[in-house]
Amino acid sequence: QVQLVESGGGLVQAGGSLRLSCAASGRSFYRAAWFRQAPGKEREFVAAITWSGGSSVYADSVKGRFTISRDNAKNTVYLQMDSLKPGDTAVYYCAVVMTYSYYYTSASAYDHWGQGTQVTVSS
Numbered sequence: 671q672v673q674l675v676e677s678g679g680g681l682v683q684a685g686g687s688l689r690l691s692c693a694a695s696g697r698s699f700y701r702a703a704w705f706r707q708a709p710g711k712e713r714e715f716v717a718a719i720t721w722s723g724g725s726s727v728y729a730d731s732v733k734g735r736f737t738i739s740r741d742n743a744k745n746t747v748y749l750q751m752d753s754l755k756p757g758d759t760a761v762y763y764c765a766v767v768m769t770y771s772y773y774y775t776s777a778s779a780y781d782h783w784g785q786g787t788q789v790t791v792s793s
Contacts, residue, residue: 672696672782674764679787682754686791690749692764692784699766702740702747705777706760706789713763715775717749727775732758754791761786 678690692702703718717738719726726738737750747764765780773779 672699672766674766674782674784676762676764676784676787679762679789681790681792684755684791684793686754687750687752688754688789689751690762690764690787690789692747692749694745694747694766697768699768699782700770701774702738702764702766703774703780704738704747704749704762704764706758706762707786708760711760713777715777716762718774719747729775751789754789756791756793758789759791760789762789 673695675693678688680688682688699721701718701720704716705713706716707713715729716732717728717736719738719740721740735753740747763786764784766782767780771779
């Protein structure tokens with residue numbers, strides 16, 4: 671079993687930055703990802719990273735502004751969010767999957783989820 675604990679959300683003005691953290695405990699996993707869900711909208715993919723090689727991929731909407739990284743020693747994945755926009759306002763979720771999945775930008779591919787952390791960007 672894997673437990674994920676997120677932290678780092680908050681309120682920030684447009685153009686500001688936040689860093690989210692997701693501490694994992696339990697089994698090792700293949701890939702970690704961040705998703706987000708705004709009120710009235712479906713959960714959407716933000717970024718993902720493989721745990722061993724560190725290969726990352728981003729949604730077009732955050733490319734160039736967000737950076738996903740991991741610290742293997744701390745078993746933690748991060749999401750550095752810069753140049754934040756009001757449209758980035760959402761609950762952000764960390765998720766992991768144990769094995770490779772072609773559909774890794776889909777929420778259904780992930781086995782374990784954190785509790786979510788609120789990010790609010792004011793204009």
